[in-house]
Amino acid sequence: MNSTLNSPFILQCQQLTKVFQQGDNKIVILNNLNLNVKAGETVSIMGSSGSGKSTLLHLLAGLDKASSGNIIFNNQNLTGLEDSKICQIRNQKLGFIYQFHHLLPEFTALENILMPIIIQTKVSKEKKAYALDILAKMGLSNRVNHFPGQLSGGERQRVAIARAVINNPLLIFADEPTGNLDNTTSNQVLDIFLGLQQELRTSLVIVTHDNQVAEKTNTQYRLLNGVLQAKI
């Protein structure tokens, strides 16, 4: 796609449509949705439960396939790329924080954070030191060797955030990263996360139901009827 070469956008999605087939019924969740994210920009997406926010993030991160439309990430059209190539791009250049933490129960906090590296190469001393540094920033220095089952909800979510930033990704997708935490913990975890994101100058697309969180982002959208609308 020559037209997108050297574009100021880290992510462009064009005419994205997702239709789920439920028996004989077709449910259109995303309907020719467009989104542009500039390098370094932070974008929030709000919307009612079931409006398709998680579906959209999964498509954008290549975790699920669109029914039609294009996703261009870092000047590369992901549509039609082999799964293994998409996996590689996701692993090296994208971070994803799930609505629920998705940590691997049989690995410690430190091992979970280093997982994106463990699965592609051997972990260097430097990377391990970096992971410990992030854990310290997250206030988790004394939880390094704990397993997810031995951590509180907020601690698990902080580990999941650390895992998403370990590779210094170009773009992080965060799906209600603090949605299941109490208000105080949620604010603390979000502030740490946004601090890290600013420090690394990573672009961010965050789904949230919290207006105050949305207001911390550069651009605010609402997902309604399968498309993104400027949030008023």
Ligand SMILES: Nc1ncnc2c1ncn2[C@@H]1O[C@H](COP(=O)(O)OP(=O)(O)OP(=O)(O)O)[C@@H](O)[C@H]1O
């Ligand atoms: N695999 C699937 N098959 C059929 N329908 C699905 C599938 N996945 C999601 N849906 C439907 O798509 C709609 C959007 O789901 P999605 O999880 O994206 O919503 P959401 O906006 O993230 O909601 P929430 O705020 O509750 O997390 C829902 O109505 C859901 O039932």
Ligand SMILES: [Mg+2]
């Ligand atoms: Mg969701």
